[in-house]
Amino acid sequence: MSWTDERIETLRKMWDSGLTATQIAEELGGVSRNAVIGKAHRLGLASRPSPVKANAAEAKPAPVAPAAPASVPAPAPKPAAAPRAPAAATPPTPAPAPAPESDEEDTAPTPRPDGPVLRSVGPGGFIRQNPGEQAPPIAPAPPRRLVPAKPSKEIEGKTSLLDLNDRICKWPLGHPGEPDFHFCGDKVNPGFPYCVEHCGHAYQAQLPRRDRRPPPPLPYGGPRVR
């Protein structure tokens, strides 16, 4: 896959609407999350809350402040490029390929091909399973997630990822991957990424503890904020 204008545009919008590199990579398809991150950086978009970058900014300035700045031997800390493993190429696409399981037990040969199968009957009259026999319903193991390539009915008229710009509210409604996932799309509160209403959700004044209403425990799943 190559970085067409369209894909770059999608990357941009997903990146600054806060989706993770993994999610973006899944959405685009045919690229790894590394590719997404690499591209994002090359595009100049970068620096979102990174686990590593948090305090990594420090520790760089050599604490050896004074010490004869002239003629520093500087023994080139080049660690001599570690030998990179060949690394088998990962298939670009998820490749479902679950392959129908035809599990056989190598031991205990069973009279498999047609013909009368002899079974013993256990106490109570249940039919005993023959040795080597196993009748688990084979799970089809479908692809993890199917994303409609083209606009679906549910999303018609909704603000999609590709509709985002600096003037419309980026507040997500629903969740990425759901068929009707879309964005608010109202006019933004100038200077904010959200409309006035959603700014009210996104930015809240810190209240004294005694005035905070503890959120009720959620029985299951995350909040579906709307």
Next chain:
DNA sequence: CCCTGATTCGC
């Protein structure tokens, strides 16, 4: 272990 983003560096 899993996840995340950042960075490096051979291609």
Next chain:
DNA sequence: GCGAATCAGG
């Protein structure tokens, strides 16, 4: 320019 390998924090 690209992205796998690697790093490093949570």
